[in-house]
Amino acid sequence: xxxxxxxxxxxxxxxxxxxxxxxxxxxxxxxxxxxxxxxxxxxxxxxxxxxxxxxxxxxxxxxxxxxxxxxxxxxxxxxxxxxxxxxxxxxxxxxxxxxxxxxxxxxxxxxxxxxxxxxxxxxxxxxxxxxxxxxxxxxxxxxxxxxxxxxxxxxxxxxxxxxxxxxxxxxxxxxxxxxxxxxxxxxxxxxxxxxxxxxxxxxxxxxxxxxxxxxxxxxxxxxxxxxxxxxxxxxxxxxxxxxxxxxxxxxxxxxxxxxxxxxxxxxxxxxxxxxxxxxxxxxxxxxxxxxxxxxxxxxxxxxxxxxxxxxxxxxxxxxxxxxxxxx
Amino acid sequence: xxxxxxxxxxxxxxxxxxxxxxxxxxxxxxxxxxxxxxxxxxxxxxxxxxxxxxxxxxxxxxxxxxxxxxxxxxxxxxxxxxxxxxxxxxxxxxxxxxxxxxxxxxxxxxxxxxxxxxxxxxxxxxxxxxxxxxxxxxxxxxxxxxxxxxxxxxxxxxxxxxxxxxxxxxxxxxxxxxxxxxxxxxxxxxxxxxxxxxxxxxxxxxxxxxxxxxxxxxxxxxxxxxxxxxxxxxxxxxxxxxxxxxxxxxxxxxxxxxxxxxxxxxxxxxxxxxxxxxxxxxxxxxxxxxxxxxxxxxxxxxxxxxxxxxxxxxxxxxxxxxxxxxxxxxxxxxxxxxxxxxxxxxxxxxxxxxxxxxxxxxxxxxxxxxxxxxxxxxxxxxxxxxxxxxxxxxxxxxxxxxxxxxxxxxxxxxxxxxxxxxxxxxxxxxxxxxxxxxxxxxxxxxxxxxxxxxxxxxxxxxxxxxxxxxxxxxxxxxxxxxxxxxxxxxxxxxxxxxxxxxxxxxxxxxxxxxxxxxxxxxxx
Numbered sequence: 001x002x003x004x005x006x007x008x009x010x011x012x013x014x015x016x017x018x019x020x021x022x023x024x025x026x027x028x029x030x031x032x033x034x035x036x037x038x039x040x041x042x043x044x045x046x047x048x049x050x051x052x053x054x055x056x057x058x059x060x061x062x063x064x065x066x067x068x069x070x071x072x073x074x075x076x077x078x079x080x081x082x083x084x085x086x087x088x089x090x091x092x093x094x095x096x097x098x099x100x101x102x103x104x105x106x107x108x109x110x111x112x113x114x115x116x117x118x119x120x121x122x123x124x125x126x127x128x129x130x131x132x133x134x135x136x137x138x139x140x141x142x143x144x145x146x147x148x149x150x151x152x153x154x155x156x157x158x159x160x161x162x163x164x165x166x167x168x169x170x171x172x173x174x175x176x177x178x179x180x181x182x183x184x185x186x187x188x189x190x191x192x193x194x195x196x197x198x199x200x201x202x203x204x205x206x207x208x209x210x211x212x213x214x215x216x217x218x219x220x221x222x223x224x225x226x227x228x229x230x231x232x233x234x235x236x237x238x239x240x241x242x243x244x245x246x247x248x249x250x251x252x253x254x255x256x257x258x259x260x261x262x263x264x265x266x267x268x269x270x271x272x273x274x275x276x277x278x279x280x281x282x283x284x285x286x287x288x289x290x291x292x293x294x295x296x297x298x299x300x301x302x303x304x305x306x307x308x309x310x311x312x313x314x315x316x317x318x319x320x321x322x323x324x325x326x327x
Numbered sequence: 328x329x330x331x332x333x334x335x336x337x338x339x340x341x342x343x344x345x346x347x348x349x350x351x352x353x354x355x356x357x358x359x360x361x362x363x364x365x366x367x368x369x370x371x372x373x374x375x376x377x378x379x380x381x382x383x384x385x386x387x388x389x390x391x392x393x394x395x396x397x398x399x400x401x402x403x404x405x406x407x408x409x410x411x412x413x414x415x416x417x418x419x420x421x422x423x424x425x426x427x428x429x430x431x432x433x434x435x436x437x438x439x440x441x442x443x444x445x446x447x448x449x450x451x452x453x454x455x456x457x458x459x460x461x462x463x464x465x466x467x468x469x470x471x472x473x474x475x476x477x478x479x480x481x482x483x484x485x486x487x488x489x490x491x492x493x494x495x496x497x498x499x500x501x502x503x504x505x506x507x508x509x510x511x512x513x514x515x516x517x518x519x520x521x522x523x524x525x526x527x528x529x530x531x532x533x534x535x536x537x538x539x540x541x542x543x544x545x546x547x548x549x550x551x552x553x554x555x556x557x558x559x560x561x562x563x564x565x566x567x568x569x570x571x572x573x574x575x576x577x578x579x580x581x582x583x584x585x586x587x588x589x590x591x592x593x594x595x596x597x598x599x600x601x602x603x604x605x606x607x608x609x610x611x612x613x614x615x616x617x618x619x620x621x622x623x624x625x626x627x628x629x630x631x632x633x634x635x636x637x638x639x640x641x642x643x644x645x646x647x648x649x650x651x652x653x654x655x656x657x658x659x660x661x662x663x664x665x666x667x668x669x670x671x672x673x674x675x676x677x678x679x680x681x682x683x684x685x686x687x688x689x690x691x692x693x694x695x696x697x698x699x700x701x702x703x704x705x706x707x708x709x710x711x712x713x714x715x716x717x718x719x720x721x722x723x724x725x726x727x728x729x730x731x732x733x734x735x736x737x738x739x740x741x742x743x744x745x746x747x748x749x750x751x752x753x754x755x756x757x758x759x760x761x762x763x764x765x766x767x768x769x770x771x772x773x774x775x776x777x778x779x780x781x782x783x784x785x786x787x788x789x790x791x792x793x794x795x796x797x798x799x800x801x802x803x804x805x806x807x808x809x810x811x812x813x814x815x816x817x818x819x820x821x822x823x824x825x826x827x828x829x830x831x832x833x834x835x836x837x838x839x840x841x842x843x844x845x846x847x848x849x850x851x
Contacts, residue, residue, distance in 0.1 A: 039729030040737060043770045045368055047376030048749070049451030050760065050769045055374075058505070090368050091526065092506065101526060160557065164564055173561045178529050178548045179358055276552045278527030286365060286527075286553070289699075291729045 008319070012312060019308040026304045027080055027297065028073065034293050035069045041089045041291035063089055076297065085301070086294035090287070095298035099280060103302075105175060106279035108191075109272070110264050112199040114257055117206035122253065124207070125214025126246065132219065140211055147208020153270040156201035160274070163197060170197055173276040198275040202267055209256055217249030224248070250321055258314025262307045351832070357849035358546035359831060362558040362567040364574050366526050366551055371510035372492040373445040376452055378573050381489050383530055383549050386844045387428075388515035390488035391419060391438065394752060394838040398596040400483050404433070404493055404516065414478030414793050415461075421469045426537050427495050428520045435471040439463045440496035442473075445504055451771075452490045452751055456482060478791045480798060481753035488517070488842070490751070518542045518845035527551055543833070543848035559826075562589060568831045568849075571840040572823035577636045577702055580824050588829050593638070595823030596838040598649020599749040600642065601635075601706065602761065603816045604735065606742050608776035611690060616678040618813040622664040624671035624717045625710055631819050634705035638824055642817035645762070645809035646754050646802055649820050652795045653754050655803035658810035660817070671717045688718040692742035695734050698725035706745050706818065736770040744774070747821065752838070754802065755790040761815055762786065762805075777814030 042059045060066045064075065079086060085095035128140035164172035171177070171194050182190045221227065222245050230240045269281030276282075280299055287295035363379050372384035391405035405419040425433040447457035461474040475482070485491060495514050499507060513521055519532035519542070530549040534542045550567055552558045555576040561567045563586060572595065583589045603625075611617045627641035640648065643661055648654045680688045692714070696707050704725060711721040721743065726734065735744050748771070750757035760771065763786050764778035785805040792798050809815075825840040830850045837843040 037730075038733050039727070040733055041729070043732045043737060044729040045375075045377070046770070047378070047380075047451055048771055049376040049751075050771050051376075051451045052449065052454050053766075053769070055449050055505075062506070091366065092369060092510070093526075098526065157556070160560060165560055168564065171566060172564055173552055173557060173566055174550065175528055178360055178531070178550055273553050274557060276528070276550070276554070276557065278525065278551075282527055282553065289727060289729070 008316065012316065015312050015315075016308075019305075022308065023301065023304055024077065024080075027077055027301055030297055030300050031073050031076060032069075034296055035072075037291075039291045041065070041293065044289075044291050045090060076294075080301065085298040088287075088292055088295045090290045090292040090295070095294050098283060098295060099298055099302055102278060102280045102283050105277060106265070106268055106272070106281060109195065109198055109202060109268055109277060109279060110261075112195055113202035113268075114206060114261075114264060116199055117203040117210055118253070118257060120203075121207040121210025122214050122246070124211035126218055126241065128211070128215045129218035129222065130241065137215075140215070144208040144212045147204045147211075150204065152201050152205060152267050153274055155204055156198065156271050156274040159197045159201055170194075172197075175277055198271050198277050201274070202264065202271045205267070206256070206260060206264065209260070210253055213252050213256055214249060217252050218245055221245045221248040247321070251318065254314060254317050254321065258310055258317070261310040262303065265303055265306070351850065353541075353543050353833060353846075353848040354851060355541075355543050355848070356545055357851070358548055359544050359569065359844070359847060359849060360548045360550050360567045362552045362561060362570045362574055363549050364551070364553055364555070364558070367530075369510045370513045370521065370524075371445075371494070371504070371507070372488065373441060373494050374449040374505055374510075376450065376489075382571070382573075382841045383532070384492065384513065384515075385488045385517070385839075385841045386519040386532055386547055387513055387517045387521055388488050388492035388494070389517050390490070390492055391421075391486040392483060393487055393842060394484065394596070396596055396835055396838055398752070398838055403486075403488070404438070405486070408483070410793075414480075414791075415475045417473045417475075417482065418466075419471050419473075421471065422539060423469055425516050425539060427497075427516055428514045428535060429495075429498075431495065431497055432468075433493070433495075433516050434468040435465040436468070437493055437496045438471055439465055440500060441494045442491065445494055445499070446491045449505065450490065452756060453485055456485045478793060479755075480790055480793050481755045484752045484756065487752075489839070519544075519547050522546075538845060540845050542845040544844070547844050559583065562826055562828065565828060567828075569825070569827045569834065569840070571825045575824055575826055577638050577824065580636060580638060580826075583826050590827050590829050590831075592825045592835050592840070593822055595821075595825075597750060597752050598647060599747060599821045599823065600647045600649070600758070601639065601703075601745060601747045601818045601821060602642070603710065603818060604744050604746060604774045605814060605816065606739060606775055607814050608739070609742055611678060611680060612692075612742060614678050615812050616674050617680070617690075618816070619664070619811075620671045620674035620678065620717065621714070621719075622660070622813050622816050623667045623674065624719075625713045625816065625818070626666045627660070627818055628666065629713070630706050630709050634702050634709055635819060635821075636702075638822045639819035640822065642819050645806045645815075645817060646758055647817060647820040649750065650754055652799045653802040655799075655806040657803060658806035660810070663810055664813075668716055675717060675719075682718045686718055687720060690718075691720045691722065693722050693724050694743040694745070695724045695726065695731060695741040696745050697728050697731045699728060703745050703747070710743070710745070732770050735774050736772070737768050739767070739774055739776070745818070755786070759786045759790070762809055773815075775814045777812065779808060779812070782808055 042056055064072055088095055088098055091098055124140045128137040131137055160172045163170045175194050176190050227240060227244055230244045268279060269285050272279045272282040273285050284299045363382050365379055367380040367383050368377055369380060370384045372380055372388055389404045391403055392400050393403045395401050404422050406422050408417055408419045410417050421435055427433055442457060442463055446453040456479055459476050459479050461476050464472045466472055498509050498514050518535055518538045520535045522533045523531040528551060532547040534545055552561055558570050558574055559579040562570050583591060605612050605618050607613050631639045631641050644654060644658045646653050675688060680690055682688050694707050696703050707723055711723055714721050734740050748757055762773055762782055764783050765772040782805055785801055789798050789801040827834055832850050833846040833848050836846045
């Protein structure tokens with residue numbers, strides 16, 4: 001970017017190359033952990049009656065479970081390098097197809113939840129910092145405390161009870177209505193209605209986190225000399241607050257969003273399960289119960305890759321936000 | 328005059344109310360939404376006994392017969408059949424003019440192909456019956472004969488869509504059946520055709536206008552709702568129209584009873600039982616006296632009221648009382664094993680397991696069970712408390728289903744476990760596996776290590792004899808041995824509960840809520 005520093009693209013590319021051995025390590029560790037876990041996928045899949053032994057043997061061959069673990073690991077790693085994520089035991093479909101079908105739904109939920117968390121959290125935090133000690137500040141702190149303490153799957157069930165059962169305003173389940181077949185704008189609105197409750201449930205904790213952090217960073221930033229200087233220059237308070245205060249307080253907020261991405265993804269497994277949201281989180285949860293190893297490995301690998309990319313983007317965003325940061 | 332007017336008026340009102348009480352005419356159109364807990368692993372019902380597969384695919388395929396709500400066999404793809412007097416030969420006349428969903432004609436060759444190439448090889452319930460087949464002979468495109476090596480009483484019951492769904496030969500012949508692409512997009516002869524499957528969300532079927540009986544619903548939709556409590560919520564708010572017994576949390580039944588928009592069917596024509604496997608390979612459980620003591624010490628009534636919410640009956644014998652003809656009063660648990668702590672204590676003392684200084688006996692048992700099933704967890708906890716009262720320590724080991732299967736069946740490493748098995752409509756189909764000597768390591772069969780030649784041969788005979796009265800006598804003999812040996816302690820006969828929206832009509836024509844969706848309609 002400036003003379004003497006590495007070009008940004010080279011930095012980014014370097015980070016991505018470094019990520020390759022990391023991701024392979026993830027594959028190996030996950031594979032070993034899953035192999036160590038008890039439970040036979042074939043027995044889990046075949047219903048509640050004894051299945052013919054020849055069929056069980058055939059499935060074991062088909063799934064590669066008759067091979068020793070190191071052989072399976074080598075084969076799996078080789079396939080991953082070639083871009084193949086294998087075949088789901090439970091769904092009898094390529095893992096890539098399964099994950100691709102769910103990824104969009106999870107990102108829709110996560111992006112909505114994180115945007116909601118950032119908007120409301122920053123709003124609450126700025127307001128609380130501006131009126132430190134007021135009733136509003138206390139209320140914002142109270143909401144944050146609640147956000148920290150309430151588990152999201154429990155909140156999810158409460159939201160369903162109140163907004164779907166008691167008030168009947170919003171749907172309780174799924175990503176879109178099944179009785180009606182909407183198209184175009186009506187379909188978008190229908191999904192938006194289904195999105196409100198899961199996104200709210202998923203966002204609450206991060207909203208609390210962001211609002212606390214924003215409040216603290218704002219209080220710190222607002223006590224700096226440059227704020228005094230800005231005020232002395234006669235800038236309106238709103239501009240002082242947003243352009244000088246918030247911009248300087250933004251770094252920790254970006255950090256929270258960037259580095260919590262993996263946790264949001266983990267939280268989405270529970271929220272997706274409660275709301276019947278057909279996303280990657282639920283795919284992961286189902287795969288665990290069914291011992292669907294290829295799906296587990298595929299989803300975990302994809303999550304790791306996403307985290308690497310999001311962390312990199314977060315670091316790059318740092319540089320854009322703070323002129324002092326250089327790579 | 329005025330009085331007679333009033334009488335006339337009352338008569339008219341009465342007549343009107345009689346008319347209103349008559350069953351309304353089925354209406355065509357609309358859709359029904361059924362909750363299921365997870366995606367089926369395939370839609371080829373011929374290669375699995377998985378519950379979710381049956382829930383969906385039973386409406387896509389047809390069986391030769393179906394079982395009505397009274398438990399009687401009714402014609403399906405087979406319109407009539409005759410059984411030879413020696414019970415070795417079954418001749419079937421098949422329904423004429425039936426078309427596959429792709430327009431091809433259904434023939435007896437499809438039936439032969441399905442049995443020989445699909446269900447006879449891969450289906451957990453049909454295969455044991457198929458191994459006893461001598462030959463399947465196609466007599467004409469619309470008739471077929473099955474000959475057996477030995478008579479097999481429950482054969483007709485194994486010809487339903489759940490046990491032997493008829494598959495299209497022209498689609499599957501010569502191909503890898505278990506991995507066939509049409510397993511996810513199947514061609515059947517059933518009342519509904521496959522339309523769409525969005526994994527993790529929904530499965531949509533649409534009416535087959537060529538079906539032989541009228542089909543009322545435009546669409547039959549299966550909604551995948553993994554959370555048990557949320558399935559009930561979805562029913563209460565009207566997002567789904569049915570939650571069948573298998574997917575209904577019993578703790579919510581009382582609340583549903585008070586909901587005017589919901590209708591319940593209590594009791595199921597196909598008996599199903601909960602029981603405790605006692606690992607008889609391990610001391611001191613290899614001693615029948617100790618097992619009898621457990622039977623006396625465990626309070627089955629408490630389990631039924633507290634763990635099962637009264638949606639069960641305390642078990643009364645080795646085969647329960649769900650099949651009246653197979654129940655033997657001589658081996659009635661109420662007489663042999665009433666809840667009796669004193670007698671249990673005496674038996675344990677006799678077995679050489681005296682109480683120590685702290686009142687505890689030198690017995691520590693691990694109770695392994697599926698953590699996801701709340702009534703089973705509650706049952707396990709009651710058993711632990713019951714056995715503590717007689718000085719036996721029980722460690723509860725809840726685990727997820729995959730691990731549980733391994734610990735109980737594949738590599739048995741447990742002392743006690745609570746399991747539930749369905750009878751499949753006949754003790755020979757679903758209950759023999761509880762007691763018969765089993766190949767070690769086979770899931771969902773006798774996991775106790777108990778093996779009695781006498782019991783095995785009685786069970787084999789009970790499967791061969793056609794008349795119920797004669798079969799009942801054989802079960803009485805087996806019951807006597809099993810009640811004395813108690814390798815497995817029966818705990819309860821389940822009372823199933825299906826819940827639907829009140830607007831859904833014509834459900835429950837079949838023995839199973841998964842069956843006969845062609846007859847279901849929505850009252851507008």
